[in-house]
Amino acid sequence: MDYGNPTSHSYFSQRLRLHYLDWGNPGAPHLLLLHGIHDQCHSWDWVARSLRGRFHVIAPDLRGHGDSQWTRGSSYAWLEYVQDIAQLVRQAELEPVTLVAHSMGGTIAALYAGIFPEAVAKLVIVEGVGLHPDRASAPPHERLRNWISSNYALAGRTPRRYPSLDAADRRMQETNPHLSPEQARHLTVHGADQNEDGTFTWKFDNYTRTRYPYDVPREDTVRLWERIACPVLIVNSKGGYGHRIGQHDTLRHFRDVRLVEIGDAGHWTHHDQLDAFLETVEAFL
Numbered sequence: 001m002d003y004g005n006p007t008s009h010s011y012f013s014q015r016l017r018l019h020y021l022d023w024g025n026p027g028a029p030h031l032l033l034l035h036g037i038h039d040q041c042h043s044w045d046w047v048a049r050s051l052r053g054r055f056h057v058i059a060p061d062l063r064g065h066g067d068s069q070w071t072r073g074s075s076y077a078w079l080e081y082v083q084d085i086a087q088l089v090r091q092a093e094l095e096p097v098t099l100v101a102h103s104m105g106g107t108i109a110a111l112y113a114g115i116f117p118e119a120v121a122k123l124v125i126v127e128g129v130g131l132h133p134d135r136a137s138a139p140p141h142e143r144l145r146n147w148i149s150s151n152y153a154l155a156g157r158t159p160r161r162y163p164s165l166d167a168a169d170r171r172m173q174e175t176n177p178h179l180s181p182e183q184a185r186h187l188t189v190h191g192a193d194q195n196e197d198g199t200f201t202w203k204f205d206n207y208t209r210t211r212y213p214y215d216v217p218r219e220d221t222v223r224l225w226e227r228i229a230c231p232v233l234i235v236n237s238k239g240g241y242g243h244r245i246g247q248h249d250t251l252r253h254f255r256d257v258r259l260v261e262i263g264d265a266g267h268w269t270h271h272d273q274l275d276a277f278l279e280t281v282e283a284f285l
Contacts, residue, residue: 004024006021006022006023006024006048006057006059007021007022007024008020008021008022008067009021009022011087011088011091011092012087013063013083013084013087013088014080014083014084014087016063016068016069016071016084017068017069018060018061018062018063018068018069018084018088019041019060019061019066019067019068020041020058020059020060020061020088021041021042021048021058021059021060022056022057022058023048023049023052023056023057023058023059024052024056024057025052025053025055025056025057026056027056028054028055028056029054029055029056029096029098029121030055030056030058030092030094030095030096030097030098031051031055031056031057031058031097031098031099031100031285032058032059032060032085032088032089032094032097032098032099032100032101033047033048033057033058033059033100033101034060034062034085034099034100034101034102034105034106034108034109035059035061035062035065035066035102035103035105036102036103036104036105036106036127037065037103037104037204037208038065038202038204038208039065039102039103039191039204040061040065040066040067040190040191040203040204041059041060041061041066041067042059042066042186042187042190042191043102043187043191043268043270043271044059044100044270045186046183046270046271046274047100047270047274047277047278047281050278050282051281051282051285054285055098055285056094058088058092058094060084060085060088062081062084062105062108063076063080063081063084064076064204064205064207064208065203065204065205065208066190066191066203066204067203070205070207071205071207075207075210075211075212076205076207076208076210076212077212077215078104078107078108078111078212078215078216079111079215079216081104081108082108082111082112082115085108085109085112086112086115086116089116089119095118095119096118096119096120096121097119097120097121098120098121098122098123098124098285099112099113099120099122099123099124100124100126100281101123101124101125101126101128102126102127102128102268102269102270103126103127103128103129103241103267104129105128106125106126106127106128106129106245107128107129107130107245109123109125109128110123110125110128110224110225110228110245111216111221111224113228113230113232114223114224114225114226114227114228115224115227117227117228117229117230118229120228120229120230121230122230122231122232122233122284122285123228123230123231123232123233124232124233124234124235124281124284124285125232125233125234125235125245125246126235126236126269126270126277127235127236127237127240127241127244127267127268127269128234128244128245128246129241129243129244129245130243130244130245130246130247130248130250131218131221131222131243131248131250132243143213143214144213146213147210147211147212147213150209150210151207151210154206154207154209154210157206159201159202159206160201160202161195161199161200161201162192162199162200162201163198163199163200164200165188165189165192165194165200167200168188168192168200168202169184169185169188172184172187172188172191176266176267176268176271176272178264178265178266178268178271178272178273179268179271179272183271191203222253225250225253225254226253226254226255228254228255229255230256231256231257231258231284232254232256232257232258233257233258233260233280233281233284234246234251234257234258234259234260235260235261235262235269235277235280235281236259236260236261236262236269237261237262237263237265237266237267237269237272237273238261238262238263238264238265239263239264239265239266240265240266240267240269241267246259258284260280262276262277262280
């Protein structure tokens with residue numbers, strides 16, 4: 001059955017109005033698609049169209065991204081994103097939910113599944129950000145000074161403006177040369193806003209570029225991974241980023257996990273090798 005185009009909705013978390021797409025089929029099992037940093041919900045459109053016949057697919061814009069509101073006076077810590085996902089699952093009554101999540105979204109989904117193992121039916125982590133070297137080894141004054149100075153730098157940073165949508169489109173293709181022209185145009189149209197002077201800028205908040213100096217410690221992240229009760233599929237690209245979940249002996253922290261590596265793909269596996277990605281994920285689901 002064709003459920004048509006998705007509908008746009010809003011919900012509130014910590015006083016922010018956050019946006020999500022609902023792809024219909026509400027009587028089916030719930031599936032939540034989480035994008036990564038500096039991305040947006042339409043990044044999942046091709047995946048959502050393939051899965052909406054079997055699932056009730058929801059694709060949110062994380063805070064500070066897409067058509068969701070930006071924070072004011074606070075950082076974009078991972079736990080803030082986790083809170084937003086917990087609120088969406090609760091408010092939209094999505095439990096039990098299947099999570100398919102990319103990059104930073106994969107990190108957030110894994111934390112959520114460890115906090116609420118009873119709420120998650122299955123978890124797919126796509127190029128999820130893994131365990132970086134522990135920043136806690138640096139002196140606290142150094143970490144805090146670096147954080148404050150990075151915020152000063154961001155305050156003076158002007159987001160890049162593109163003279164036309166075509167120029168933004170070319171930048172999209174430069175960032176990920178695996179994209180087809182159709183994919184790049186689609187992501188650009190949904191990922192950029194036109195400014196009052198006619199130029200275009202990406203929708204994400206400039207302040208998402210800085211990391212909170214105190215986030216979930218490595219040992220707590222591992223303990224949360226160990227609490228995940230559902231089956232876990234990790235999909236990484238052979239040409240993807242370093243420090244991904246599934247690398248550096250991190251598989252041992254998951255109870256029921258399998259790892260699939262897809263070739264000829266960069267960090268955006270679900271764009272670069274869509275057919276192979278869908279075949280892998282649909283078999284797991």
